[in-house]
Amino acid sequence: MPTAVPDTRTRILDLAEQLLLTRGFNAFSYQHIARELGVKPAAIHYHYPTKEDLGTAIIGRQRRRLGKWRGLPRLTELSPVAQLDALLEVYLTHLRQEQRVCLFGSLAADFRTLPEPMQRELRLFNRELTAWLAEVLTAGRTAGALVFRGEPVAKAAQVLTTLAGALQVARVHDEHQFYLIFDQLRSELLPE
Amino acid sequence: MPTAVPDTRTRILDLAEQLLLTRGFNAFSYQHIARELGVKPAAIHYHYPTKEDLGTAIIGRQRRRLGKWRGLPRLTELSPVAQLDALLEVYLTHLRQEQRVCLFGSLAADFRTLPEPMQRELRLFNRELTAWLAEVLTAGRTAGALVFRGEPVAKAAQVLTTLAGALQVARVHDEHQFYLIFDQLRSELLPE
DNA sequence: GTCTATAGTTTGATAGAC
DNA sequence: GTCTATCAAACTATAGAC
Numbered sequence: 001m002p003t004a005v006p007d008t009r010t011r012i013l014d015l016a017e018q019l020l021l022t023r024g025f026n027a028f029s030y031q032h033i034a035r036e037l038g039v040k041p042a043a044i045h046y047h048y049p050t051k052e053d054l055g056t057a058i059i060g061r062q063r064r065r066l067g068k069w070r071g072l073p074r075l076t077e078l079s080p081v082a083q084l085d086a087l088l089e090v091y092l093t094h095l096r097q098e099q100r101v102c103l104f105g106s107l108a109a110d111f112r113t114l115p116e117p118m119q120r121e122l123r124l125f126n127r128e129l130t131a132w133l134a135e136v137l138t139a140g141r142t143a144g145a146l147v148f149r150g151e152p153v154a155k156a157a158q159v160l161t162t163l164a165g166a167l168q169v170a171r172v173h174d175e176h177q178f179y180l181i182f183d184q185l186r187s188e189l190l191p192e
Numbered sequence: 193m194p195t196a197v198p199d200t201r202t203r204i205l206d207l208a209e210q211l212l213l214t215r216g217f218n219a220f221s222y223q224h225i226a227r228e229l230g231v232k233p234a235a236i237h238y239h240y241p242t243k244e245d246l247g248t249a250i251i252g253r254q255r256r257r258l259g260k261w262r263g264l265p266r267l268t269e270l271s272p273v274a275q276l277d278a279l280l281e282v283y284l285t286h287l288r289q290e291q292r293v294c295l296f297g298s299l300a301a302d303f304r305t306l307p308e309p310m311q312r313e314l315r316l317f318n319r320e321l322t323a324w325l326a327e328v329l330t331a332g333r334t335a336g337a338l339v340f341r342g343e344p345v346a347k348a349a350q351v352l353t354t355l356a357g358a359l360q361v362a363r364v365h366d367e368h369q370f371y372l373i374f375d376q377l378r379s380e381l382l383p384e
Numbered sequence: 385g386t387c388t389a390t391a392g393t394t395t396g397a398t399a400g401a402c
Numbered sequence: 403g404t405c406t407a408t409c410a411a412a413c414t415a416t417a418g419a420c
Contacts, residue, residue: 008386025217027305030411043387045415101301108360109293113219123364149379154372161357161373162350168300169353172315178274180346181353187341188380200404221395235405237397 009047011037016048017058021100025055025110025118025132047136052115059121062103063128070132081190086132088186095178097170105164130156140189147191159185201239203229208240209250213292217247217302217310244307251313254295254318264322272332273382279325280378283355287370291363297356322348332381339383352378 003022011157015036019028030041030051037043069075075086096099107114107122133156140146148155162185170178205354208226211220220244222233229235240246261267267278286292299306299314306314332338340347354377362370 023305024216024218024302026216027302030415031412039386040388041413042389042415045326046386049415051414099304103359104364105299107355108220108364109298110216110359111360111363112291119364126361126364150376154376157361157369158354158373158376161361162354164360165297165300165353165357168297168303168356169318169349171303172296172300172311172318177349180343181350183347184342184350222397223394231404232406233395234397234407238404241397243396 008037012044012047012054013057013061016054017061018100020055020058021094021103021106022098024106026113054116055115056120056121059103059118059125060108063121064124066125066128066132068092079145080136080143081145083136084133084140084146084189088163088182091167091182094167095170095175096151099167101167102164104160105168108164126160130160133160144191146189148189159189200229204236204239204246208246209253210292212247212250213286213295213298214290216298218305242347244309247307247310248313251295251299251310251317252378255313255317258317258320258324271337272328273333273337275328276325276332276338276381279328280355281375283359283374285309286359287367288363293359293363294356296352297360300356318352322352336383338364338381340381351381 012033015033015043016028030044033044034041042053048057075083078086091102094151095103104122104126107118111119111122130153137146137148137152137155137159141148141152162181166178166181166185169181204225207225208220211224221367222236225236226233236246240249267275283294286294296314296318299310303311303314322345326344329338329340329344329347331349333340333344354373358370358373358377360374
């Protein structure tokens with residue numbers, strides 16, 4: 001593991017991620033990043049040779065983040081409801097940051113135009129996230145703290161899909177529409 | 193009302209809509225349409241001067257379709273549950289047509305890069321659809337045929353969001369994932 | 385090791401041919 | 403009225419300067 005990541009590499013990745021989540025993969029270019037960094041577009045290619053490399057790196061980093069996050073004692077020690085709320089907090093944070101959608105919601109519509117490595121990485125990311133949520137839902141239902149019908153995996157997929165969609169709705173309309181869906185979702189999971 | 197729409201105009205609109213729903217707005221070009229029609233890209237500009245015009249026309253047509261559909265006696269005479277199923281059938285049709293997402297799900301991620309007329313038209317489309325579904329849900333709950341918590345408008349927004357998201361999930365993973373979410377959603381709306 | 389000059393495509397759009 | 407030749411700008415990417 002490198003002790004000191006070259007700062008420019010990380011700055012590029014941060015900017016690219018921001019652009020991806022606010023504009024979409026096919027609507028940002030190396031020029032956008034270069035201008036912000038005060039550098040020529042070609043300079044970006046030194047750090048990330050192709051846009052495919054850049055896109056794959058963004059998803060890969062989020063996958064690694066998710067992997068670490070899942071394992072944090074500060075998270076795993078929480079009750080299932082609190083773990084669910086920790087997840088919901090992530091989506092609220094996205095909403096507050098210039099109406100970002102989530103990674104999945106940003107890439108799904110353009111999916112068929114994405115390079116294959118990006119497709120593969122996104123599938124893995126979503127699968128891992130769904131699996132984690134399914135575990136939380138299972139534990140929550142067993143403890144009587146969460147209520148829902150059917151299989152935990154199906155419910156997990158539904159919840160994540162709704163959250164991704166809710167961020168998209170917020171972008172098209174406004175925050176209020178997001179909270180409407182968000183509160184509806186949460187209230188249905190908690191016992192009356 | 194024109195009795196005979198010039199065929200080329202409609203063919204262009206059909207192709208553009210297909211491309212929009214399968215690739216996304218920023219990932220299709222006049223060249224895609226022109227090649228399919230056996231004509232030069234510039235020819236498209238005669239019928240739709242700018243891409244903004246073309247995009248707005250696609251959404252406008254779907255709005256008009258929705259307006260007519262809502263008013264069809266064959267639909268309005270149905271029970272609320274049957275009306276809901278008629279809506280769900282639309283999403284199933286999208287799924288079967290080369291993994292198309294719905295109009296909203298296609299444009300939401302790219303929303304901030306869209307010309308304003310397209311943004312306005314999409315907001316109207318989504319508002320009208322949500323209002324209609326809210327009415328159906330209200331009638332269904334009154335009749336005891338549908339069950340859900342909270343306000344019908346909130347539930348309507350949640351349902352549409354989930355459906356839009358489910359089509360995106362199908363694209364990233366497969367049909368099975370769509371049906372998982374779809375069945376979960378439907379079963380939660382029907383009395384046990 | 386890091387960046388710039390530059391190339392080769394593709395884009396959306398205009399002017400003008402038929 | 404319909405389409406083509408052509409353009410200017412933006413795109414991703416390579417080769418080479420410092």
